[in-house]
Amino acid sequence: MTDTTFTPRVFSGIQPSGDLHLGNYLGALKRFADAQDKGVQSIYCMVDLHAITVWQDPADLKKSTRELCAGFIASGIDPNKSILINQSQVPEHAQLAWIFNCVARMGWMGRMTQWKDKAGKNAEAASLGLFAYPALMAADILIYHATHVPVGEDQKQHLELTRDIAAKFNHDYGVDFFPLTEPVIEGAATRVMSLRDGSKKMSKSDPSDASRINLTDDADTIAKKIRKAKTDADALPSEVDGLKDRPEARNLVNIFAALNDQTVEQVLADVGGQQFGTFKPALAELAVSKMGPITQEMSRLMADTAEIDRILAHGATQAREITAPILKKTYEIVGMVG
Numbered sequence: 336m337t338d339t340t341f342t343p344r345v346f347s348g349i350q351p352s353g354d355l356h357l358g359n360y361l362g363a364l365k366r367f368a369d370a371q372d373k374g375v376q377s378i379y380c381m382v383d384l385h386a387i388t389v390w391q392d393p394a395d396l397k398k399s400t401r402e403l404c405a406g407f408i409a410s411g412i413d414p415n416k417s418i419l420i421n422q423s424q425v426p427e428h429a430q431l432a433w434i435f436n437c438v439a440r441m442g443w444m445g446r447m448t449q450w451k452d453k454a455g456k457n458a459e460a461a462s463l464g465l466f467a468y469p470a471l472m473a474a475d476i477l478i479y480h481a482t483h484v485p486v487g488e489d490q491k492q493h494l495e496l497t498r499d500i501a502a503k504f505n506h507d508y509g510v511d512f513f514p515l516t517e518p519v520i521e522g523a524a525t526r527v528m529s530l531r532d533g534s535k536k537m538s539k540s541d542p543s544d545a546s547r548i549n550l551t552d553d554a555d556t557i558a559k560k561i562r563k564a565k566t567d568a569d570a571l572p573s574e575v576d577g578l579k580d581r582p583e584a585r586n587l588v589n590i591f592a593a594l595n596d597q598t599v600e601q602v603l604a605d606v607g608g609q610q611f612g613t614f615k616p617a618l619a620e621l622a623v624s625k626m627g628p629i630t631q632e633m634s635r636l637m638a639d640t641a642e643i644d645r646i647l648a649h650g651a652t653q654a655r656e657i658t659a660p661i662l663k664k665t666y667e668i669v670g671m672v673g
């Protein structure tokens with residue numbers, strides 16, 4: 336079977352875990368928005384069922400799901416062009432996940448590094464859902480026969496597992512039903528690091544709020560955080576090589592390039608030789624001009640969540656036009672009477 340027998344379709348998911356930041360924007364949301372006009376049908380999912388594999392306060396989960404949806408829209412995902420859903424509102428995800436629980440092997444799941452990291456030494460106390468997490472992720476993707484899945488490097492192993500599940504299903508039932516999905520892995524340039532420590536990823540769990548730019552920060556806060564970002568004492572280099580062993584300088588240049596749709600080479604050609612005293616205000620201005628409208632739109636959407644809820648309900652209706660026939664066919668293949 337070749338993947339080309341399937342129409343190209345993009346699917347990606349993000350956990351609604353609250354506190355969206357610049358790393359989520361540049362690493363995922365902005366890339367999704369930039370790809371939107373390529374004419375490929377795209378589905379973006381808030382994976383609320385994945386979120387509860389670890390404890391979530393119900394009120395927080397609702398808020399985070401809506402906030403994530405607002406983040407997608409504010410970043411430029413147009414609900415008239417792409418399908419925006421929350422996972423639990425499209426029941427076929429969980430239904431296909433059960434079938435995949437019966438296809439995937441315990442050994443495969445036990446080898447997942449994310450499981451090992453998250454369950455840690457006390458796997459006995461982890462939820463069964465956390466162990467089965469990657470089978471639900473495979474279902475998210477394959478219930479759409481999605482062919483392309485943009486994700487971060489840390490999700491590569493889960494996508495390989497998705498291919499293994501599709502291949503085993505096709506083999507066991509003697510069909511060519513599920514596509515072998517292509518990972519579209521984000522480049523290092525879009526990996527945004529902490530503003531306080533250039534060797535750590537920007538993260539919502541960093542205790543220092545100054546380490547990240549939140550999608551809920553106002554313009555003044557954004558500018559202040561950039562002006563206070565950690566740097567070294569040297570001027571900026573004119574060549575990429577000169578960023579070696581300068582993680583903070585590299586991070587700020589990366590952020591500038593990503594926000595301005597330039598390559599790092601292009602940025603350095605312009606700013607090489609500048610001191611941070613000159614570069615940081617320019618970056619702050621750029622960040623405010625690009626992020627300001629996004630954070631503003633997020634606050635507008637969060638002020639009246641009825642619009643978000645409508646968009647998600649509409650997305651679910653559109654999604655189910657794709658997922659219901661694929662689940663029906665899957666049940667037929669497996670031998671369910673219906």
Ligand code: TRP
Nearest residue numbers: 346347348349350382472475486
């Ligand atoms: N596991 C992904 C993450 O933590 C989120 C996710 C769930 C996902 N289902 C997906 C990503 C399907 C891509 C496709 O980032």
